[in-house]
Amino acid sequence: MATATALVARLDNREPEYRVQPHNIEAEQALLGAILVNNDAFYRVSDFLQPDHFFEPVHTRVYELVSSMIRAGKIATPITLKTFVNDIDLGEITPSQYLARLAAEATTVINAADYGRTIYDLAVRRQLIGVGEDLVNVAYDAPVEMAPREQIEDAERRLYELAEKGRYEGGFQKFDGALRLAIDMAASAYQRAGGLSGISTGLRDVDQRMGGLQRSDLLVLAGRPAMGKTSLATNIAFNIAKAWRGERQEDGSIKSVDGGIVGFFSLEMSADQLATRIVAEQSSISSYKIRQGRITEGDFARLTDVAAQIEKLPLYIDQTGGISIAQLMARARRLKRQKGLDVLFIDYLQLLSGSSKNSQNRVQELTEITTSLKALAKELNVPIIALSQLSRQVENRDDKRPQLSDLRESGSIEQDADVVMFVYREEYYLKGKEPRPGTEEHNKWQIEMEAMHGVAELIIGKQRHGPTGAVALQFDADVTRFSDRADELRLPDRE
Secondary structure, three states, X not given: OHHHOHHHHHHHHOOOOOOOOOOOHHHHHHHHHHHHHOHHHHHHOOOOOOHHHXXXXXXXXXXXXXXXXXXXXXXXXXXXXXXXXXXXXXXXXXXXXXXXXXHHXXXXXXHHHHHHHHHHHHHHXXXXXXXXXXXXXXXXXXXXXXXXXXXXXXXXXXXXXXXXHOOOOOOOOOHHHHHHHXXXXXXXXXXXXXXXXXXOOOOHHHHHHHOOEOOOOEEEEEEOOOXXXXXXXXXXXXXXXXXXXXEEOOOOOEEEEEOOOEEEEEOOOOHHHHHHHHHHHHXXXXXXXXXXXXXXXXXXXXHHHHHHHHOOOOEEEEOOOOOEHHHHHHHHHHHHHHOOOOEEEEEOHHHOEOOOOOOOOHHHHHHHHHHHHHHXXXXXXXXXEEEEEEOHHHHHOOOOOOOHHHEOOOOHHHHHOOEEEEEEOHHHHHHOOOOOOOOHHHHHHHXXXXXXXXXXXXXXXXXXXXXXXXXXXXXXXXXXXXXXXXXXXXXXXOO
């Protein structure tokens, strides 16, 4: 673009104080020229290229105007842009003349995507330079109370944001962007198996009540010990990983179109214990028989077959205990960057620690944890399912069904969570109330036990996007498996 090099010359003749950041003015000119000649070129780059990716401020302004006009259904040409660029100072050349030359010397529209990718990559490199400069400056001048680990975690967070979007998000955005996301979500729900807007749990009635697991939601799954919280979490995690199906995008990345890539923080159980539960569930062999080695040759063959299928699933487990919320967030970002991530499980909340050294106030610490998890769900754009213990006050009531007030240690769990669910099994409590055999009370007790055998309830105590109530599930304690109940055995809605 020989006659459009005035701007290039002006930039190159400036005496740089240090090294000039990476840029390519010719690529920016070529892309803008192609768009001005044929507005269809804009759609080849609009999904990833933003105005602030341009190095030259003049080009940033032109791309903003072009974007606004094309999205408004208008034609963007040097003539239609003329009245909007008169205030730009280009020295000897007028803005209208500059736009006309860009259009006159534009190359083929076919190369528009390549020019856009070049501009984008150079913008990311400039942002990387900014992260590196900040990292060095803070390392030199860090305050005494700032530990090196905090700086590492902050740098990792910024690098993750850069890897995901190529730019830093923040501030206000036009509502049309949010509307497009809402329409995309509806389209995904229409195309996805089951017609769900979120990721399917693999449990029919739960999906119908919640519409699947919604991205950026924090879901809390709570219950007393022995209710089956971890079992339900591993069941759902396995169902999601098993259903995963991905499609390769134009940029080479893999997009999940069904199911999902699952991350599981097991702060209480070891990875092999979790694996035993999943293998027992899928092979229908009791987990205690597997642990004690009480299996037949046929059972062992079935176990190996199931294990061979499971090891191929996109399910990643971190069994490190006693980690802080900051460490968990850093590891979750790293997993999404390296392997991908669609759903994150945490077992369980009370085993996490806050980032503050002063952890005497557990309520404040748990408030920090739940607030951070909600922020992480929005940042990674994935649902996070965090398990939680319930307080002992449940045991003091005649009706043992948990309530929101039973959430242990902090009201912030209820406040920050988008969905709060409770696992409840009446059978567990009935077992401890067995009357003396041979009495009329014992006969009534047996009838109740038969009715409640294998019955579990998932009580949705809070849901921002839909109704609350109880969902009936089947629970097989031997293989720690939750599943759907037959239609005639479903519970009535409990609002």
